[in-house]
Amino acid sequence: MMIGKLNTNVLITLSIAAASLLVACQPKSASVVGSAADYPSKSGSIICPWAPGGGTDRLARFMADQLQKELGKPFVVVNQTGGSGAVGHSAGALAKPDGHTLTMATFELSTMHWMGISHLTWKDYEPVAELNADAAAIIVRSDSPWKSLKDLIGYIEANPGKLTMSGTATGGAWDLARAGFQLEAGLAVDAVRWIPSKGSAPSIVELLGGHVDAVCCSVPEAISQIEAGQLRALVVMAPERLSAYPNLPTAIDEGVNWSAVGWRGIVAPKGTPPDIVKKISDVCIKIVESEAYGEFMRKNGFNVELKSNEAFATFLEEQDAQWKTVIEATGYAR
Amino acid sequence: MISDLLQFHVLVPWLLAMLFGIFVGATPGLTATMAVALIVPVSFYMPDPNTGLAMIIGVSFTAIFAGDIPATYLRIPGTPASAAATLDGHQLAKQGRGGFALMIDLFCSSIGGLIGVGLLILIAPQLARFALRFSNFEYFWLAIFGLSMSAVVSSGNTLRGLISAGLGILLATVGLDIVSGAQRFTFGNAELMSGFGFIPVMIGLFGVSEVIRSVLSSPSTSESAIKTTASKDSIWEVLKTIWSKKLTVLKSSVAGTVIGALPGAGADIAAWAAYGMEQRTSKDKESFGKGAIAGVIAPTSANNAAVGGAWIPALVFGIPGDAVTAIVLGAFMMYEIKPGPLIFQQNPEQVHSIFLIALITQFLLLPCGYIGLKTFGWILRLPRNVVMVAVLVFSVVGAYSLRNSLFDVYLVAGFGLVGFYLESQKAPLAPLILGLILGPMVEENLRTGLIKTEGDLTPFFTRPICAVLVLILAAAFLAPVVLSWIRKRVQV
Incomplete structure (x- = not known):
């Protein structure tokens, strides 16, 4: 193919478009990590590892709205899906640890590293608050x-x-x-x-x-x-009976000492300053205890489960151990 | 009830939402699913729940039609359900009759939608019960039936068509296998875990390869991107043409509704199935793929009918039939509407207003769709180099925005080259798309079925619906052979 035969006009316009796209896709350059007093210093984002419209996405969008009301800076939800949640979780772990990029982590964080889907564990994050467990x-x-x-x-x-x-x-x-x-x-x-x-x-x-x-x-x-x-x-398989369904027995009531929940919670990248984590955690607690949150969760049929940053960390530690046993016994371990 | 809906404060957001649906659906890379996901948060700000519902339902129907616009004009499907429109619709556009094809398309979308919603209103519970009888065994044959369509869409080049379909099936094996939980061909890459995304592959194969072709083609840049209609095709001409194919419209719409109502199949499969059905039963098989009007009508009637069909399991069981209805059901919860077996008894007004909105939407589709296809027709009369750049920009942005992943942008580029190469070797692309959609459906349903029966194959043949599907398949393949044998005997 001779260059002279090429449609040079199209080619030039294409290259300009390609160049501008590449520039637009570049990640934003970093700014200084601030302290809790002036957090948030800019707009923030919540990475959602699951698709728009699903349960996790709806919760992430509700939280983004509420965080914006409480913290005075806009929060947007970024859906980074794929790899059974591994892609979004990994993007969240690699983000700049200044509290401006949070992740709506889900249950899969406790299991995927045992199954060889990802090397990520909860220890790659600073737990902020658990919001829901079904x-x-x-x-x-x-x-x-x-x-x-x-x-x-x-x-x-x-x-x-x-x-x-x-x-x-x-x-x-x-x-x-x-x-x-x-x-x-x-x-x-x-x-x-x-x-x-x-x-x-x-x-x-x-x-x-x-x-x-x-x-x-x-x-x-x-x-x-x-x-x-x-x-x-x-x-x-809940630790205690669900308030919405008081007649439904738990496994423990029936003599099987087992509970299994699909949880969702907010985490920040490892290395986020503790005072910023504490500040977001406190705001999350305030949101979860609000009437609007209860209303949102009831409409969606989600069960409210609130844990502050330290309690969330303990919970994640326990989850890791619990699922290790199961995944090894089922032969799914890699 | 109608007077509640036909009010200024409801109609304006409704129409705006539908125009938005046209724009998103017509943009390669932005799908109907995305259109609905984007409109849902906006709808919550509407003071009146009916307005919000009207916006959501309106978008879900328009985006599917709008996907046919770029498929017809540029051979780039706007949504996966429009892939079949790249065949005859695009051939008509090449003959300068794209506007005509799209007018037919628009009316058939609206009629298909009406039939789909009509069946939803009349026999939703019965159809839902029928859908319950479908399990892995039945889905397996349905998918095999779909795959056999690759021969139909290979436009006379069966061997290359099969190679293309095989490639599609092979590509579809990449990723996490849901049956065994094992990773296949992922090389430890998390992005590959969910496999090759269908949308980026489609944008690359059709959109980017088209751009590459036009870069390499004759250097007359001032030429406009599409041929304009030589003779004005009047609306009467359009309606007369549709009337002459009324049975095709009816058959395809009913088939589309039934397929849409199956929780394991959606508008994309409905469109292909209707196309294949029409071609198989047509007296003029040769004209398909060369600009047959029936080849335009069948898939577009079916894919809009399938949207109505997908609402059947959604309303009756509260279970989504496809990705779009999954989002709509999520939104319903926020409106405190709980679809499910009880909604018809506990909340009949709510059901009626949903039905009414869906019906009126089909009529509103006509003006909105007309604006859409005229606007795109006008944009596409711009010089080819400008249009092709816009196509590329939207392809890349669309692929990226799907899940905010640069990996998908690379996929688009890669599959652009693959598509260009395949076409230069005269391998048709439609079978590859079929393989990609249906390959996993065949495999997963076969293996899951075998887990259920502990390895026994007989239920695949003895279950009633399976037996019927097997007979249809056998008839479709054996009939031509038997007929030609009989003809020979008669001649002798």
Whole structure:
């Protein structure tokens, strides 16, 4: 191909456009790390590792709005999705530790390093505040023979490998939750056959259609069918009964000492000055205790779970240990 | 009820939102999903919940139509559901009849939408129960049926079409496998974990390769980007053409609605299935891919009908049928609307106003879509070099904005080269897109099905819906062979 034959006009305009795009895509140059007194000194962002419109994104947007009201500087949500959450979490860990780039971290932070998806652990961040935790529940059809958890465990013991359960991809949050539950209940990990799915919504369709026997997901994800009397929740894997569903027993009530929650919380990059972390944590606590937050969480069916920076760190430490055991037992460890 | 909706303070934001949907949908790289995700936060600021709902529902229908505009004019699909419009619609545009094709497209989108919403209103619970019978076994055959379409869209070049489809399937294996939880071909790269994003691949294959081609083509830059219509095609001409294909519109819309109602399939698959169905049953198979009007009508009726169909599981079960309805359901919660089995009894007014909004939206689509296609037609009459630069800029920005990832921008560039090379070797690109969408659907459903049956293949053939699908597939492949054999015998 001869250059003379090329459409030079297009080529020149293209190169100019390309150059300007490259400039526009460059990360912003760094400014000085400030102190808590003058934080925030500029607009901030919350990295959301999951797609726009999902639950984590909605929570991140609500928090960004509230942070802006409390701190007087705009906060924007940046969705950096992919790699089962690894991409966004990693971007959040590598951001400048000045408190202006926060991350809406999720449950996957406690599990993905054990599974070889990422090397990131909670220790790559300064925990700021836990905002939400939704416990796993085991849900069956109303016309199924299992009226209580004891019935279900009895059936699994008598017919190992027969019961099919769905809820997430293999190795996803609810798969790990039910695997840990089985271990604690003295059942083999493969006593239940896990049917992988793209998420809890399609697996509830499979359950309604009779294509699987049970689903493991959070109660709000199946609440419209439970209220309509088509599905029945047998147990919730929460540390104590959920205030919204006081009649639903916990696993601990039923004699299985196990709880599993999908949590969400705000974290800052490692090395963020402690007084800034404390300041954001205090603001988050104020937001979570507000009426608007309760209203938002109720509408979305999310369970409020508040932990300040230190309590959040302790919680993350415990989560790490809990999931290590499960992931090793299931053979998902890499 | 209608008078509540047809008021100034509702109509203005509604129409503005729909025009926004046209803009986003018509921009390569910005999808219908993104249009809805962007409008939802804005809708919360509306004082009246009906206004907010009207904005959200309006956007979801317009963006799907608007994706056909660049697909027809430039052969760059604006949304994944518009990929089928790059075939006959674009051929018509090359003949200078792009405006005509898009007018047909617009009316069929509106009619398809009406049929989809009509079925939603009339038989949502029945269709939803039917959708419940679909599981991995049925989805497997549906996906196989879709894949067999690659032969149809290979425009007479079956071998190269199969290679292209195979490449698509191969590319789709990259990433975290949801069945085993294992990583495939990721080389430890977190960006590759979720595989090759469908949108960046599509923008690269169609958009960037088109730009490369025009850089290498004849140096007459003053020429406008699209040929303009020689003769004015009147609105009567458009309506007469559609009337002469009324059965195609009806069949495609019904098929689109049913496919849209399946939680495991969406508007993109609906469009391809309708295209394939139309081609297979057409008397004039040869004209497909060369600017057949039926090839324009079938996919566009089906993809808008599928949007209505996706609302069926969403309203009846409270379970989203695709990414768009997933976002809409999230927004509904903020409006304290709880879709699910009880909504029809507990909140019938709410359901009625959603239905009414969806119906009126189909009529509002006509003026909004008309403005959109005229505006784009006007922009595209600018000199080719200006248009191509704009295409490239939007491709890159669109790919980046999807998940704020520079990696996706590299993908766009890489697949631009791949697309250019494949076309220079006369390999059709449509089968690659099919492979990319349907490859994982075939694989995941086969393997998940086998986990359910503990390795037994028989349910794939003996379940009632499976058996029907297998028979249809067999008939589609064997019929031509058998017919030609009979013909030979008769002649002898």
